[in-house]
Amino acid sequence: MTDRQLLIAASQGDQAAFTDLYRRYGARLYAYFLPRAGSDAARAEDLRQQVFLRLLESRAFREARDNAVSAPDDLGPLLFHIAANLLKNEYRGTERRLRRQGEFAARQPLFEQRDSEPDKQALQRAISQLPEPQRLCVDLRFRQNYSIEEIADALDCAPGTVKSRLHYGLKKLAAILRPTTTNK
Incomplete structure (x- = not known):
């Protein structure tokens, strides 16, 4: 039977036709989701369903x-x-969660108590000046201790993109903080 015939039959309540559609496309969808789900078989199965x-x-x-x-x-x-839309929605949800975590973390102290309050405040101000993608990567890497791969998964980008954002984010932090440290 063609996809059209199976869809028509399934839409009229034929469970066998729906099962045939599932068999026809289920394995391909699972293969599509598995690498995008971080090789989590249960998550790939949930997405397929x-x-x-x-x-x-x-x-x-x-x-x-x-x-x-x-x-x-x-x-x-x-x-x-x-x-594809399911994945986009899932990544958006993850990104929102990470952003909320980042906003929460931004309110938390960055250094141990032995560091001076002016240094802490200067670093917090500098981080807040970073563009959003760089700020998220810096926060996830250094405050949340995420790996490069975990950040890439969470933000739906390549690990190389994460490394680039970290590089430019840290470079910009150094430039922002440099005048502060030389005036002491």
Whole structure:
């Protein structure tokens, strides 16, 4: 059966047709999610299942039920579009959580008690002047002790991008703090 025929049958309550669609695309979706889920098999499986739940709620599914003519011939693009959107939403949620953690951490002391209060304040002011991507990377790396790979996963970017943001962020911090340290 074609994707269209399976979708129409599934939209009319045929569980076997839906199972066939799951078998047809499930392994490919799992393979798509696994590396993007940090090799977490359970997370990849959850995401795969969410794709099929979203399919049941999709306009294509409703249209297949109401008007078989408008059902798509190939479900692959739709399913992978849903998959990509799920990942984007998940990364956005992670980024928001990290940002909130970073804002909380920004209110916390950066140095041990033996460091002077003016130094702490100067560093906090300097960090707040960094562009958001650099500030997030610096915060996650040095205040939250995340690895480069964990930061890359959390921010949905390449490890090289994280390293670059850290490099330029630290360089900018040094430039901001240099006048402060030479005036002492």
